[in-house]
Amino acid sequence: MLQQDEAVGHAVRAGYMYAGMADVAALTGDKGYIDAIDRIWDNIISKKYYITGGVGATSSGEAFGKNYELPNMSAYCETCAAIAQVYLNYRLFLLHGESKYYDALERTLYNGVISGISIDGGKFFYPNPLQSMGQHQRQAWFGCACCPSNAARFIPSLPQYIYAVKDNNFYVNLFAGNEATVKVGGKKITFEQKTNYPWNGDIEMTMKKASGNFNLNIRIPGWVRGQVVPSDLYHYVDGKQLGYTVKLNGKPVESELKDGYFVINRKWKSGDKVSVHFDMEPRLVRANGKVSADKGRAEIERGPLVYCAEWPDNDCDVLSVLLNQEPQYTMGEKTIENTTVQTITTDAQTLKFDDKGRLTAKDERIVLIPYYAWAHRGNGKMTVWMPIDLNATSPALPPSLASESKIDASARRLPALSAINDRLVPSDGDDRSIPYTHWWPKNNSTEWLSYTFKEAATISNSTVYWFDDGPWGGCRVPKSWKLYYKTDAGEWAEVKNPTGYGTGKGIANIVNFDPVRTTAVKLEIVQPEKHSCGVFEWSVK
Numbered sequence: 001m002l003q004q005d006e007a008v009g010h011a012v013r014a015g016y017m018y019a020g021m022a023d024v025a026a027l028t029g030d031k032g033y034i035d036a037i038d039r040i041w042d043n044i045i046s047k048k049y050y051i052t053g054g055v056g057a058t059s060s061g062e063a064f065g066k067n068y069e070l071p072n073m074s075a076y077c078e079t080c081a082a083i084a085q086v087y088l089n090y091r092l093f094l095l096h097g098e099s100k101y102y103d104a105l106e107r108t109l110y111n112g113v114i115s116g117i118s119i120d121g122g123k124f125f126y127p128n129p130l131q132s133m134g135q136h137q138r139q140a141w142f143g144c145a146c147c148p149s150n151a152a153r154f155i156p157s158l159p160q161y162i163y164a165v166k167d168n169n170f171y172v173n174l175f176a177g178n179e180a181t182v183k184v185g186g187k188k189i190t191f192e193q194k195t196n197y198p199w200n201g202d203i204e205m206t207m208k209k210a211s212g213n214f215n216l217n218i219r220i221p222g223w224v225r226g227q228v229v230p231s232d233l234y235h236y237v238d239g240k241q242l243g244y245t246v247k248l249n250g251k252p253v254e255s256e257l258k259d260g261y262f263v264i265n266r267k268w269k270s271g272d273k274v275s276v277h278f279d280m281e282p283r284l285v286r287a288n289g290k291v292s293a294d295k296g297r298a299e300i301e302r303g304p305l306v307y308c309a310e311w312p313d314n315d316c317d318v319l320s321v322l323l324n325q326e327p328q329y330t331m332g333e334k335t336i337e338n339t340t341v342q343t344i345t346t347d348a349q350t351l352k353f354d355d356k357g358r359l360t361a362k363d364e365r366i367v368l369i370p371y372y373a374w375a376h377r378g379n380g381k382m383t384v385w386m387p388i389d390l391n392a393t394s395p396a397l398p399p400s401l402a403s404e405s406k407i408d409a410s411a412r413r414l415p416a417l418s419a420i421n422d423r424l425v426p427s428d429g430d431d432r433s434i435p436y437t438h439w440w441p442k443n444n445s446t447e448w449l450s451y452t453f454k455e456a457a458t459i460s461n462s463t464v465y466w467f468d469d470g471p472w473g474g475c476r477v478p479k480s481w482k483l484y485y486k487t488d489a490g491e492w493a494e495v496k497n498p499t500g501y502g503t504g505k506g507i508a509n510i511v512n513f514d515p516v517r518t519t520a521v522k523l524e525i526v527q528p529e530k531h532s533c534g535v536f537e538w539s540v541k
Helices: 011-028 031-047 079-096 100-116 146-161 417-421
Strands: 163-166 169-172 178-184 187-195 202-209 211-219 234-236 244-248 261-269 273-278 282-287 297-302 305-310 321-323 329-336 339-353 359-370 406-409 446-467 480-486 492-494 509-526 534-540
Touching: 011 031, 011 079, 031 079, 079 100, 079 146, 100 146, 100 305, 163 178, 169 178, 169 187, 187 211, 211 273, 244 261, 297 339, 321 359, 329 359, 406 417, 417 534, 446 480, 509 534
Parallel strands: 169 211
Antiparallel strands: 163 169, 178 187, 187 202, 202 273, 211 261, 234 282, 244 273, 282 297, 297 305, 305 359, 321 339, 329 339, 339 359, 406 446, 446 509, 446 534, 480 492, 480 509
């Protein structure tokens, strides 16, 4: 453990262990533990930390991925793992007293944690992806219900993270309306905050009861100082320089920052007021070039809040958006789940192929909402990272026979059933960046998928991409499969002279057959004895 320098393994259990290491380091002063936990934290924050403050790149083992492995649609980012990151950063602050740990804690809190809890508190996310085709939805409960219970435990603990005291120093770490009574230098003070943060950067602080000399340490967030996270993993690219002001009893005060804190030392008295203002504007963020999933893409945030584009707010395909190189922004408001959130609107373009295969562009106004508020209005597309360079775009494809068909299946509640005709195909058998459907945990059975066409069509070709997450997962390629078409009499008949039913993992399994005119086609699958089957994509021509 003392030689470890990389965060690995199950992101929740690891997070709790690292928090424990930080406790041991703080309580014992053991340099070996201090150096080890510092190295691990640096690895997380510089190579394995999502822009939302989440951790855990892969569903395989619910684990940290490799360095810079930060996929978006398949991001696991378990809610419990985000909570563990709050615990870890809080303890490292207690160990070192530096604001950078609270910069990470705040980002995780406002994005990675509360995204896992619906606004009304009644539904939850287990994983918190940064992109969706509509296959993700909040649930009231899970078979393994660690996230709902962990969230219920965490929320009441939030007050303990707002302030801290050490000797003659009183730290204001988070900004939220509250009143607290604490002891500083052995004397009780009563301190009040009034603020609408994070919607704006104005905070009014009042010493309702205070006497004696001590330091008031106010955290100046990294996002104000031009630092997205305390590493080079992400950076602002808009050239803006935000500022801040601090006033004491209405008069400006100056102070050099110490470990990220604005320090006011004085003999405080009851009624003293401190007014803090942080400039708060939408900012454009890019990722380190080593993060392959985000190459050519940008993210928009404001203050500590990460924003995303979601389908209910936009008439276009949000996954085919191309941001302007120098976007301008308009602030607005929207009601989601009876709660008002601030929106950001910006100009963009959508790219698509027309029915002749030509690329076209259309001007759009894209509305963004806070990431934590997504998936409250039904299933649909969402993305945090949006293309800003042409090499990152995915133009919308023209309609296909499959994409315009009605889907049916042997199981009525298959997950992400719409994935089979979204025209996204895997790069290889281990690709987890695109959605898929599956019958897990059902096995040793015959299942089916079907397309009903808008009108009769002549078909002679079909391609299937099988999902297989072996050796550890529950899905394998099928034991066998066949293709059927609906006859004029309304009965299913197997296609004639098929060239072969392939079962390659994550590749194009193409079958050609005698042309037939029909209104529907069915894919029949025989599942293995001890495993389920899954499908990335199924096309018909």
